[in-house]
Amino acid sequence: MSATDRPSRALARAGAVLEIDLAGIAANWRGLAARLGPGTRCAAVVKADAYGLGMARVAPRLAAEGCRLFFVATLDEGIALRRLLPGIEIAVLNGLLPGTGGEFARARLVPVLNSLDEIAAWRAGARTRRLPAIIHVDTGMARLGLAPADLAELARAPSLLAGLELRAVLSHLACADDAAHPMNAAQLAAFRAALAQLPRAPASLASGSGLFLGADYHFDFVRPGAALYGVNPLPGRPNPMAQVVRLKGRILQVRDVDRGMAVGYGAAHRMDRPGRVATVAVGYADGWLRSASHRGTAGVAGQRVPIIGRISMDLMTLDVTGIDPTLARPGGFVELIDETHGVDEVAAAAGTIGYEILTALGRRFHRVYRDEAA
Numbered sequence: 001m002s003a004t005d006r007p008s009r010a011l012a013r014a015g016a017v018l019e020i021d022l023a024g025i026a027a028n029w030r031g032l033a034a035r036l037g038p039g040t041r042c043a044a045v046v047k048a049d050a051y052g053l054g055m056a057r058v059a060p061r062l063a064a065e066g067c068r069l070f071f072v073a074t075l076d077e078g079i080a081l082r083r084l085l086p087g088i089e090i091a092v093l094n095g096l097l098p099g100t101g102g103e104f105a106r107a108r109l110v111p112v113l114n115s116l117d118e119i120a121a122w123r124a125g126a127r128t129r130r131l132p133a134i135i136h137v138d139t140g141m142a143r144l145g146l147a148p149a150d151l152a153e154l155a156r157a158p159s160l161l162a163g164l165e166l167r168a169v170l171s172h173l174a175c176a177d178d179a180a181h182p183m184n185a186a187q188l189a190a191f192r193a194a195l196a197q198l199p200r201a202p203a204s205l206a207s208g209s210g211l212f213l214g215a216d217y218h219f220d221f222v223r224p225g226a227a228l229y230g231v232n233p234l235p236g237r238p239n240p241m242a243q244v245v246r247l248k249g250r251i252l253q254v255r256d257v258d259r260g261m262a263v264g265y266g267a268a269h270r271m272d273r274p275g276r277v278a279t280v281a282v283g284y285a286d287g288w289l290r291s292a293s294h295r296g297t298a299g300v301a302g303q304r305v306p307i308i309g310r311i312s313m314d315l316m317t318l319d320v321t322g323i324d325p326t327l328a329r330p331g332g333f334v335e336l337i338d339e340t341h342g343v344d345e346v347a348a349a350a351g352t353i354g355y356e357i358l359t360a361l362g363r364r365f366h367r368v369y370r371d372e373a374a
C-alpha cells in the first residue's frame with residue numbers, strides 16, 4: 001500500500017466522515033476582526049481542542065491569518081499550543097493551580113489570575129524578572145475572577161501586583177447572547193469601575209456574542225471562540241458566521257418494516273405505516289446525544305428525513321420511506337451536519353447548544369481538513 005492510498009482506505013472503513021473547513025474558520029476570524037475599530041485586536045479561543053475541531057490544525061491556520069493572541073483553558077492545552085506555535089502569546093483561562101508556576105514560565109504561558117491567592121503564587125516566582133499576567137475580574141457571573149472585595153484590596157495595596165507585568169485585565173459576560181438583557185450594561189459598568197481601580201492595562205470584556213453588542217464592549221481586544229467555528233453568536237437571529245463542519249454518517253443497512261413494528265431500544269418507536277428504515281453508524285458514543293432520540297433530521301440526497309427511535313451507542317435509525325432506494329442504500333452517506341443544517345439546529349433537537357455539539361464530536365470519525373480559498 002502506498003502512502004497516497006491510505007486516506008481512501010481509511011475512508012472505506014469510516015462509519016462517519018467529519019470535514020472541517022480551515023479556510024472557513026479563518027474567514028470567520030477575519031470577518032469578526034473586520035467588525036472592530038482600529039484600536040481593537042481580535043484574539044482567538046482554542047480551548048477544548050478548538051471546540052472539538054482540532055487545535056493542532058486550527059490554531060496554526062489562525063496564526064497564519066494574523067491572530068497573535070490565543071486563549072486555552074488549561075495548562076496542558078497551553079503547553080501543547082506552545083509546541084505548535086513558538087512565537088505567539090498564549091493565555092490560560094483556568095488560572096494557576098498550586099505548584100504549576102514553573103511549568104507556566106517554562107512554556108511562556110500567561111496565566112489568567114482569578115484570585116488574590118493566584119496573584120500571590122505567581123508573584124512568588126517573579127523575584128528575578130517580571131512575569132506576565134492577566135487578571136480576571138468578576139463583574140457579575142460568580143464563576144471565576146476577583147470579587148469586588150479582592151479588587152478593593154488590590155486598589156488599597158498596589159504592591160500586591162509588584163513584580164507582575166500586567167498584560168491585560170479581562171472580565172466575562174454572562175448574557176451576551178441576549179442583546180436586550182440588562183446584565184450586559186450592568187457588567188459593562190462594573191468592568192469600567194474595576195478598570196479604574198487597577199493599573200492601566202489592555203482591557204477585554206467581549207467574547208463572540210459580546211462583540212456584537214457594539215463598540216462599547218470591544219475595549220482593547222475581543223476573545224471569540226464558538227463563532228469562529230460557526231456557532232451563531234446571535235441566537236434567534238440570522239447567523240452571521242459560516243458553517244465550517246460537515247458530518248456525514250454511513251448507512252449500514254436499509255430494511256423494510258411493517259406497520260406496527262418497533263424500531264430500536266425500548267421499542268420506543270412504532271411504525272404507524274409500512275415503510276423503510278436506514279441504520280446509520282453514528283451514535284451517542286460519537287457525540288450524537290441520546291437526548292436527540294426521536295428528534296431532528298438527516299439529509300439524504302437533498303431531502304430531509306426524520307431520525308426515529310432512540311439514539312444508541314453506535315447507531316441511529318432514520319425513516320427513509322419516501323426516498324428512492326438507489327439514494328438511500330447501504331454504504332452510502334447521509335448528511336448529519338452541513339451548511340443548511342448547522343450545529344445550532346442539531347443542538348436544538350438535542351435540547352442543548354452548538355458549543356456542546358461541537359465539543360462532543362466523536363473521536364471515531366474519519367477527519368478530513370480542507371483549506372480551500374472560497
Ligand SMILES: *Cc1c(COP(=O)(O)O)cnc(C)c1O
Binds near residue numbers: 226
Ligand atoms: C470560552 C470563553 C470565551 C470564548 O467564548 P465564546 O462564547 O465561545 O466566544 C471567552 N472568554 C472566556 C473567559 C471564556 O471562558
